[in-house]
Amino acid sequence: MTELQITPLHPTLGAEVAGIDLSRPLHEATRRELDRALAEHLALVFRDQSLTPAQYLAAASVFGPPMEQHYSQHNMPDHPLIGMIWHKNGQQPAEQWHTDHTNRERPPAATILYGVEIPSEGGGTSVASMRAAYLALPEAERRRLDGLTSFNGLDGHADTRPEDREKYGTPVEHPMVRTHPVHGSRAVYFHISKATHVSGMTSETSRAYMKELIERMIRPEIVYHHAWRKGDVLVIDDRATMHRAHGDYDRSQSRVLWRIIVEGDRPRLI
Ligand SMILES: [Fe+2]
Numbered sequence: 538m539t540e541l542q543i544t545p546l547h548p549t550l551g552a553e554v555a556g557i558d559l560s561r562p563l564h565e566a567t568r569r570e571l572d573r574a575l576a577e578h579l580a581l582v583f584r585d586q587s588l589t590p591a592q593y594l595a596a597a598s599v600f601g602p603p604m605e606q607h608y609s610q611h612n613m614p615d616h617p618l619i620g621m622i623w624h625k626n627g628q629q630p631a632e633q634w635h636t637d638h639t640n641r642e643r644p645p646a647a648t649i650l651y652g653v654e655i656p657s658e659g660g661g662t663s664v665a666s667m668r669a670a671y672l673a674l675p676e677a678e679r680r681r682l683d684g685l686t687s688f689n690g691l692d693g694h695a696d697t698r699p700e701d702r703e704k705y706g707t708p709v710e711h712p713m714v715r716t717h718p719v720h721g722s723r724a725v726y727f728h729i730s731k732a733t734h735v736s737g738m739t740s741e742t743s744r745a746y747m748k749e750l751i752e753r754m755i756r757p758e759i760v761y762h763h764a765w766r767k768g769d770v771l772v773i774d775d776r777a778t779m780h781r782a783h784g785d786y787d788r789s790q791s792r793v794l795w796r797i798i799v800e801g802d803r804p805r806l807i
Pocket of ligand 1: 631635636637648780
């Protein structure tokens, strides 16, 4: 069995996992250990990986079954379960705090990113612990959030294909606080631009409420910032975090990340 070394990268979240080559099949006990490590640390970093698309898909499946992504025009032609994040094909860096694909009944347990081409400076990815954010709220506000749900569709990206809109555009209701299925802790859960509204609020009030929550909750103490190196694999637990990209890099340079999302449970508050 592989001997894993797990080293925290930040006091609140994030850990580097050493002693593992993701291009090789993983032992069942290692898979379980990685699943538990993700639930505990919420962001896992594997350095110096060298993966083909097929090897990457096999490694990602440790965290759940890879699922389809709704910006299908950016999917890798021969491996459509891998999305290509690359500004040179017209994408904008996702700089707003969010969690991925909340418009699914069973949204991703994890988002997995593999650094294929990395600019010389900037272009990092930040991850915030929404578990820590929840715990830091006053009790009365936690109770209020516990009772709210959000309704999630596709955000209004003009380049969404009609077939993706057809498949993935039906609104889905999720609790704004969810219990982690592995860890058992609670975390704040919503997507400001995929949520059409919060239960009992107009869309304008909902947007202002979510914006104010993000500004108040996401402080440096609960954020791990990942500075990319080529060959990094970053696994983000979407059940208890929000993340954002940083567009602070030279756009004449290339930044290519391969993204896989893996299916999780239907969010629920227990
Ligand atoms: Fe994202």
